[in-house]
Amino acid sequence: MLTEKMEKAINGQINAELYSAYLYLAMAAWFQEQDLPGFAGWMRIQVQEEQFHAMKMFDHVLERGGRTDLGAIDAPPGDWKSPLDVFKATLEHEQKVTGLINDLVYLARDERDNATEIFLQWFVKEQVEEEDTASGILGQLKLVEGSPQALFLMDRELGQRVFTPPAAGEGGA
Numbered sequence: 001m002l003t004e005k006m007e008k009a010i011n012g013q014i015n016a017e018l019y020s021a022y023l024y025l026a027m028a029a030w031f032q033e034q035d036l037p038g039f040a041g042w043m044r045i046q047v048q049e050e051q052f053h054a055m056k057m058f059d060h061v062l063e064r065g066g067r068t069d070l071g072a073i074d075a076p077p078g079d080w081k082s083p084l085d086v087f088k089a090t091l092e093h094e095q096k097v098t099g100l101i102n103d104l105v106y107l108a109r110d111e112r113d114n115a116t117e118i119f120l121q122w123f124v125k126e127q128v129e130e131e132d133t134a135s136g137i138l139g140q141l142k143l144v145e146g147s148p149q150a151l152f153l154m155d156r157e158l159g160q161r162v163f164t165p166p167a168a169g170e171g172g173a
């Protein structure tokens with residue numbers, strides 16, 4: 001069984017993951033408006049990943065005999081100054097989520113909940129990837145600043161991204 005504290009915290013994380021999906025959905029719309037369909041497509045995949053994260057948390061609560069408590073999801077911002085600005089916000093957001101995941105790990109330790117601590121390790125690794133990817137794209141955007149041609153090529157490249165849900169076992173679901 002999940003302790004009450006742990007249950008509340010994971011429910012909070014379900015909300016945070018769904019907020020992430022919502023944020024990236026807003027970014028997908030923004031990129032679409034800027035005629036950057038590749039960036040928009042990349043963000044749409046990001047939405048799917050965040051929904052996947054939320055579902056993993058949701059399943060964990062249910063598997064452990066907990067109760068889900070689904071609260072309202074905040075509205076995301078809808079406007080950014082530039083693609084660079086979007087990816088700055090993306091990296092900052094992912095860094096914030098990493099902090100939330102770490103706090104969950106510390107709580108699981110305090111609550112002596114080994115199963116949840118092990119479950120969370122997948123998210124710890126996932127956040128390393130999320131931050132690395134966001135900072136990689138941010139770095140490229142800094143390089144191409146002022147060059148529409150380079151941005152166009154980047155848009156094409158990012159449009160290649162596909163969603164691949166982790167295999168069972170690997171996902172720890």
Ligand SMILES: [Fe+2]
Pocket residue numbers: 017020049050053097
């Ligand atoms: Fe996530």
Ligand SMILES: [Fe+2]
Pocket residue numbers: 020050094097130
């Ligand atoms: Fe994320």
